[in-house]
Amino acid sequence: MFPAGASPRVDRAADAQPEERPDLLVVGLGPAGASAAAAAASAGCRVLAVDRRRRIGEPVQCAEFVSSAFSMEEFSWEGIATQRIVRMVTAVQEERPRVSEDFRGRMICRSAFDQALARRAAAAGAHIRLGVAVCEVRADGGVRLSSGALIRPRALVGADGPRSRVGAAIGQSNRQLVAARQFTVGLRQPYEATDIFLSPAYPGGYAWLFPKGSAANLGVGVDFHRRDRLKPLLWDLHARLAANARVQAAPPSSTTGGLIPVGGRLRAIGALGAVAAVLAGDAAGLTHPVTGAGIEAAVYSGVLAGRAVASWLAGHCNALREYENDLSDLYDPAYARALRRRRELLRGGGPAAEALWRGWIASPEYWADAAGPSPDAAAPPA
Numbered sequence: 001m002f003p004a005g006a007s008p009r010v011d012r013a014a015d016a017q018p019e020e021r022p023d024l025l026v027v028g029l030g031p032a033g034a035s036a037a038a039a040a041a042s043a044g045c046r047v048l049a050v051d052r053r054r055r056i057g058e059p060v061q062c063a064e065f066v067s068s069a070f071s072m073e074e075f076s077w078e079g080i081a082t083q084r085i086v087r088m089v090t091a092v093q094e095e096r097p098r099v100s101e102d103f104r105g106r107m108i109c110r111s112a113f114d115q116a117l118a119r120r121a122a123a124a125g126a127h128i129r130l131g132v133a134v135c136e137v138r139a140d141g142g143v144r145l146s147s148g149a150l151i152r153p154r155a156l157v158g159a160d161g162p163r164s165r166v167g168a169a170i171g172q173s174n175r176q177l178v179a180a181r182q183f184t185v186g187l188r189q190p191y192e193a194t195d196i197f198l199s200p201a202y203p204g205g206y207a208w209l210f211p212k213g214s215a216a217n218l219g220v221g222v223d224f225h226r227r228d229r230l231k232p233l234l235w236d237l238h239a240r241l242a243a244n245a246r247v248q249a250a251p252p253s254s255t256t257g258g259l260i261p262v263g264g265r266l267r268a269i270g271a272l273g274a275v276a277a278v279l280a281g282d283a284a285g286l287t288h289p290v291t292g293a294g295i296e297a298a299v300y301s302g303v304l305a306g307r308a309v310a311s312w313l314a315g316h317c318n319a320l321r322e323y324e325n326d327l328s329d330l331y332d333p334a335y336a337r338a339l340r341r342r343r344e345l346l347r348g349g350g351p352a353a354e355a356l357w358r359g360w361i362a363s364p365e366y367w368a369d370a371a372g373p374s375p376d377a378a379a380p381p382a
């Protein structure tokens with residue numbers, strides 16, 4: 001349930017009033033929504049934030065890696081970071097794995113992370129309601145909840161993930177998706193690298209082994225249209241790694257999965273009648289088109305979205321346009337390169353090892369083009 005020490009403003013679906021008029025309604029309490037709610041509430045807005053989940057961050061649908069470049073003000077990783085990562089090892093088909101020392105980071109307990117962010121939002125004054133889904137986003141900006149309540153906010157933040165209802169209402173939907181499936185498996189020995197497996201068997205995606213103490217997240221992602229292959233691919237990878245004494249042969253302790261937007265950034269601002277509608281995180285397509293990493297962008301965009309809405313509500317009519325411009329500055333250069341590499345990989349038949357390597361962020365070739373290497377290397381792997 002909601003973490004210990006949470007604000008008493010947390011309530012249940014049954015407590016909902018028939019019609020409510022907050023300044024801001026935040027849909028979704030993942031990293032983007034919780035960050036937006038905290039930022040807007042800190043700026044003095046009356047914020048209502050809802051999530052269809054009864055327990056924030058659960059079930060976990062994530063490989064739980066964040067880059068060491070990811071930092072947040074006044075945030076402690078204690079109880080959230082589970083282990084350090086000091087390198088990335090990329091296996092391209094059957095070739096000898098290549099080691100890259102530049103991809104440091106940490107594994108996190110994603111449910112604890114999401115709960116900590118939601119706790120910050122509640123502490124800032126946001127009113128949080130769990131176990132309530134948004135069923136309808138109307139053209140006049142009214143939002144119908146599964147509890148039956150009609151919310152009439154002055155502004156709306158859509159942080160409701162890859163298949164955002166708020167995004168759909170303003171004509172912005174993620175059209176290119178990777179479908180992923182993941183096991184938690186036992187590790188045979190402690191490990192401090194993220195392992196990436198590239199193969200034509202994973203079209204539009206890749207497989208990963210990310211260690212977390214005595215266990216690891218073992219997953220596969222492929223283009224959404226090939227998702228029927230995920231189950232056998234993951235079992236096959238598990239069997240191979242068990243045969244190589246990398247992971248325990250025992251059946252995995254849990255299975256999860258989900259969708260990852262990989263088509264690039266969407267327009268993140270719109271209007272529903274007089275109501276401002278703003279997207280953040282996966283709902284805005286803010287996941288790296290090659291790696292699928294999105295936690296960091298969810299937090300950063302959420303903070304910016306919350307501040308922009310607060311500023312717009314205070315009468316600064318350019319605030320939303322500035323939010324859109326900020327996202328463009330922050331993400332478009334890196335995503336443009338990633339989209340280019342992704343297109344190159346998907347073009348034609350099964351790519352050779354060389355093409356697979358060139359399409360991956362750890363290869364120098366990924367960063368090379370007519371304009372020369374780019375400084376947009378900040379995108380963390382996932």
Ligand SMILES: Cc1cc2nc3c(=O)[nH]c(=O)nc-3n(C[C@H](O)[C@H](O)[C@H](O)COP(=O)(O)OP(=O)(O)OC[C@H]3O[C@@H](n4cnc5c(N)ncnc54)[C@H](O)[C@@H]3O)c2cc1C
Pocket residue numbers: 027028029030031032033050051052053057061062063064065066132133134135159160161162165180181182219256257258259260280281282283286287292293294295296298381382
């Ligand atoms: C298998 C997998 C592995 C991944 N691994 C990594 C990784 O290692 N590192 C990394 O950086 N990124 C990773 N990602 C991507 C990362 O998880 C996302 O980018 C991140 O969660 C985006 O945060 P968000 O807040 O935008 O959306 P989400 O975390 O998806 O949160 C959206 C919230 O909205 C709620 N919601 C949705 N619809 C409604 C509705 N109608 N009404 C009410 N609530 C609603 C959901 O319940 C959810 O809580 C992975 C993704 C997947 C699927």
